Amino acid sequence: MINDLEGIDRVDWASMGHAYGPADEVPLWLEQMASPDPGVRERAFSSFYGSAHHQGDVYSCTAASLPFLLALADDPRVPDRAAVIRLLLSIGSAALDCDPDGVYYSPSGHASTPHADVVPQMRERAEDFVRHAADPDPQVRQAAVPALGLFLDDADRAFALLRERLAAESGTVERLLVVEAAATLARRLPAALGPVTTWLATLATDPAPAADIRLAALVHRAVCTPEVIDAGLVPTATDLLQQLTPEPAPEVEADARPADCGQCTCADVAAAPAPDQGVPPQLAAVFADLDRHGRVHAPTTELLTTLHQVLDTRLPERTALLTAQLRSPDRATRYDAITMAKALIGSWRGDHSGLVRLLADCLLPQDPYTAAEAAEALGQLPAALAEPAREALAALVEAHRAAHGPTVWATPHPLLRRAHQEAVTALARLGDERALPGLLAALDTDADAWRAVQVAGYLPQAAGELLPRMSRRLAEADFSQDWPWSDACALVAALRRLGDPAAVPALTAAVTACVRHEQWRGAAAALHALARFGTGAACALEAVRPLADAEDLDLRLAAAEALWALERDPADAVPRLTDLLDTHKQQDAADVLGRIGAPAAAALPHLRQMLQAGHEWTRVHSAAAIHDIGGPAEAEAVLPVLLEAWEKNDSTAHHVLQCLQRMGPAAAPALPRIRAELALARRSGGFFKSVEDDEALQRAGRACINQLA
Template identity: 50%
Template structure:
């Protein structure tokens, strides 16, 4: 097969980063005797030819050669090649076909259908690879039995055979998973496989991990059939499994190449570190339990019961994975999460700093509902400062430092000034100061201590270096939130530097900050005015908004706003509408244009213009405003926060929105903009209050939620 490698016109195909002409060299390198060359080639293949799971024409065209490598016992790292084959096939099935089995049309053309057809033709070879003498090859090949072997009876027989032969927990869990995949892919064998899984789950001769896997995969096959006994049974088996498995220390993360501190923003470095951290799995049952949580879906109390057991494991890696899953549940699904929050909070006092850091990070990300953790966070921070010195924020032990920083950030997000000493230590030491800056705006009561330090950091930023933009934006955002006019001079200086170096993002942030200071920034009016004609899409509306905030001259601002309403860039229209709504009735000259924009194609523009219409025109505009708002929310639930806020201001006139409001709040998944926990909690709070106000006598009217 490799003799025909050059017969393919690789240069005519493209992968994620352009021409696929490098693919033959990558395939050759996978059979190299040099381990470094093989590792580099595999990384590049995953990074470009199979980028983030994508399947391009050259990905599919590589399959025959990858199969030859997998079948050749002389190939080094055969297991890695088999795993690559399975990944390509799995992603092809998941991305390339609709639920009804019809092929999804891609642009540009992808190779999913070609890949699936080839792998199913060779499906029987996965049965042979699953019996390979090399246990790593067997482990990598097992999923292929469920994914690609179309002879269902043969696949089921091989899986039964392998389960009887394999002793390792990883292989056994993967065999049971492959059986469920087979049942879902081939309905003809579905009942047979599910019956087998049910027998396995009840068989006391099997290990608790195998029984747990069978129970979970049976639930995956038929989530609608999950009975009341399934979760208690799973919790019991999970407890037995935890007792049976050895307790191991959490393995250290692999070292990343050092990033030059003067060329890459620290936020970017941390983002890649977090990506590495979140893709690591520390317990053999984690993937299985993720499957169980997916099957349980919106059953929050049941999932909380499972997570409670996971969080009580003696194995720190299991608890670490459980903390992450807990955060995912609370951020994705609505419900009363108090119990789960407290269970995560209990992990702050664990001896394992990585688990404690993860718990604090989850509490920070869930800060809109994290009030029950406030006292525990404060006690944890105080204990660390007592035990390790007041400068524990900059502790040389990486895990201790991370644990403290995450806890401080979580407490600051709750607006609690007990975190202030560590925040000030961070700004004074300049160790990971960016992490403190990101949350500093949540402590306006400490502005007198924070603002001078933030201004000092801002003065030291060199905007001639592009990588400093993120840091400048974060400081400006914090200063705007704190609202202390003492920051005006340094913000004005930063605005000038941003304009000189054409850092448009920083220019916009500086304008927003000056707008937040209002008339206290009047001295910067001429500079702001000069930017109202800027060509950058974001700078111009920000300058107009700042000009109004610092000067309040309607005759100067109205022509600029009317010009933005006529713009073709949608966010400029929305920004202008927001400012017109802030101005209110004095902006009545804009009413005809705002009415006309209610027919604009983009629902976000309609929402912002409708809200402005209400603020300017009031009751006379109510029918058109209400119609635009409800249509937009019905079409795009992400608009719900904006819509509900406007409905709240409309008072009794919003009564026709009641059915849609109830429908929105009845959804089990979080909604609102970005489906984020902060937007969703605000949506529920305002929505419940609005429903209670509009129809207080209605049976079952929801009460406003509290954190």
């Protein structure tokens, strides 16, 4: 096939670059896209997307591939022309989003001008896409239809072609794509906006088209003209959604499936594949989550996602829409709504208890696939937000145990196993002892024990049963494993959270084992855990003291912190921590000095120098430490530093608010800023914010206001 791609050998591919280096492999990938072997084709497309079109980037080699991709799309001998056209549209769409005059550079330093290099080629070949949009193969049509909205510059002709396609198509997917392409055309070409939005309004209110087409027209008209969104949009959308997903007819008792009657069907289901022994189970779970991420189960999901995007800050309307989605009799619609509910709760403040209860309603024993997703979503929420789901989680756990026995945690049924484990771990995060039997089963059988370890620390009231098991596992752990993915890492964190001093011997032994295997991060984590027990861990001093002079800075800091916590000797701890203020661990060292308080006064000159640092985080940590050491007398100096850092970097908000809370009445000048923060509808905290972080930030802000009031 490569010989048919005229001129490909005259392109200097090696002079170009992609995400991972020179582009000399690109011709081979283009050839393999035409292979009769599906596996070869899949690898070729994957390689091209992963390197020459990495994360949507358009490099010079990507643009140079266009003539050959267009030739492949035109060749009827190519087995998967639709995949080629989808790739062309992905490249073209990405180029349209680039600055027309912009110059971009690949990681290898090669320059490209995506808009100038790609968009003219796509427009010149627009007639190819017109032809593909009427191809006999529905997959080809689906891939090509969006191009009619993206690359035809004659608004009248493009709109006429799209209307023709809607009349000609009988498939739901194709018709929805036509409506979306018309909206794209309207947003791209001003001449098309009026005619297209009028047509969409007519489609949305005409009872003749199917409900999914009317819903698409309704949503895309809102996208094109958000200024005309009114109170009737969401009720109309939910009414159309109900028409698309009517209540199913009652099931005849004789036809009821055994699983619906609560009977165990595990023996009839193939077991999950055995895990790869060379891959840590936590990492395997991450990849499994990635595989699930982005799956779409209902044909309306993309439309409803678009509607949520256009509604944006209209939270009551979005909540009403999600309520209809989560109450839908259609299981696929409910499942996909879980992700949207997570997104709304994760991005916006407010009372989400109604949505949480609706997520809890998805915890049905007869639908483990949806129940697992809902339980996972609930487990990711802070306990205060997930509280309304407590009883539903407990009921699901008990239903599983009643129907499948006490070993259900380790059932070979993959869907049931995930649903049960997600429900148990979510219940444990609420501190509910009804999760304990599942956790003990995991620890005793070693079946996915790592999941139990991750949440065991939330049940301090069950330390008597959990701690001996986890201490034994820690003693038997392989400390030569890479620390972040090792069993020991999770066990140390769990024992620290559990907070029972009986864990001190096991943690002390873990420090020694980590040092023996030169696992400095592991040793530091175990030292931080020991520091949690204060003078109650003084018996570990012999293992801790030598590490306070370690070369590894993480280990040295952790040892210095532990020395202070275990023996409370500022004469020893303060000089060590002050020395660390000149290293990249300066922020953590400042925090420990702040916790020491007035006895760390010798560090104040150094901490004051850090107030001049260019990095906001350094200034925040040093200012907080100065106040905690110097007391109210330092408030006038540190308050402006804290507020300025907060203004420049909102991810510092929680740390700043905690310090303001400790400042008491001296923080009064910060009240307007605190009130402004709490008035925000969108969650704060920067790029890496979480719901839990933002909820804690709000609690700290309210505490400050109450204290100052």
